[in-house]
Amino acid sequence: MLIRAGYNIRLESDVATPMLAALSIHPSRNKDLRTPHRIVTTPEVPIYDYIDQFGNICSRVTIPSGGLTLACDFTIEDDGQPDPAAPDAIQHAIEDLPDDILVYLLASRYCETDRLAETAWSLFGATQPGWVRVQAIVAFVHDHIEFGYHHARSSRTAWEGYQEQIGVCRDFAHLAITLCRCMNIPARYCTGYLGDIGVPAVDAPMDFSAWFDVYLGGEWYTFDARHNAPRIGRILMARGRDATDAALTTTFGPTSLANFEVHTDEVAGDNLR
Template sequence: MLIRAGYDISFSADTATPMMAMLSVHPSRHQDLRTPHRITTVPDVALHDYIDAFGNICTRVSVPPGGLTLSCDFVIEDSGEPDIQSSDAIQHDIADLPHDVLVYLLGSRYCETDRMSETAWSLFGHVPPGWGRVEAIVAFTHDHVEFGYHHARPTKTAWDAHQEQQGVCRDFAHLAITLCRCMNIPARYCTGYLGDIGIPPVDAAMDFSAWFDVYLGGEWHTFDARHKHPRIGRILMARGRDATDTALTTVFGQTTLTRFEVHTDEVAAI
């Protein structure tokens, strides 16, 4: 299956303003690209890429006075299969976890394990560890939080989403991640493209999406508390402890977002 994806994102600025962006396809998907993946800018300015501590591609750029548009359009091949289900994947004892996985048990900016621990154990302490426990956390989060773009705010944490019972996809992911970590299940935040492929069309503007991975049975597995069911056509951009590590753009100054358009569609050929 081929997917055409990309974006046009514009900012206005009064003065030159440094920006860091995570708007590239994750290196783990580069072998699937069928057309070049290149970020273009209007006006034409210099872009500098580097790989961060989580293996994501970060792009440094300066928004010039007046503003900047970042654009990308590419085609990528996908298996066309829904998220893999591994119901027999075991939950590891902490002593058996790889060193680089331990960080995904810790609290982070948007995932306050200290505030959620008692709640998590009261809700899921009776559920046998492993795949079923993660499914129970996903089901709870999906049913507990009402989705709505008007519920979004950049400061909302997992605790806030749990208390307010409202949020967007990143809030669903943060809450589920936090509950998993409280139950000693390593969990990491993911962001990327997720089009309306394999489901009825959604009457809403396309956006980027957030989901999460958990470490069970010696590998990472994809879960999505916003949609609950396995989906087709995820295109990973970045992953980390939470949205702090995977922010689409981080601006070191004052800018205004003036345009935000994302496209993700299955195509027959290129």
């Protein structure tokens, strides 16, 4: 299947303000592109890319006084298959985990394992380790948090999401990641595009989405606590320990968001641009 995706985002500032942006698709999806993927700025300003420690493409740019618009539009090929399932995937003993996986067991900015460890073990200690345990955590978070765009707050942590029981997709992901880590299951945060493909359309402005991966049976598998169902057409942009590592934009000075539009739609092959 072919998916057309992109965005138009405007940030305004009274003074020149440096910014980092994780608004490119992840390098693991580059070979799936069927049209060029370019970030276009208005006004035109220099923009430089580098690869961070998690393998994400990060763009460095300075917002000029007055503001900057970043836009992108591309078409990508997807296999059209739902998120893979492996019900027999085992949970590894910590001593058997590869060295580079251990960081995804640790507490991070939005994932306070120390505050949720007792809760996690009381809820999931009796569940079967591995896939079954992760699915139990996903189902719990899905039912525990009420989704609503009006609940968005960029500072909300997993502990606060657990207490407040409201949030957006990143809050579902942070709480599920934290509960997994408390149960010694490596988990990492992911962000990207997820359109209403293969599901009823939602009558709301499109947004980027957040989900998470867990390390089971020697591989990373995708889970989504907000939807609690396999989905079609995920386009990964960035991943890391939590939203700090995969923030769409990080500004080093006062800015305001003046426009935010995202599109992700399945298209026919003859609509390639």
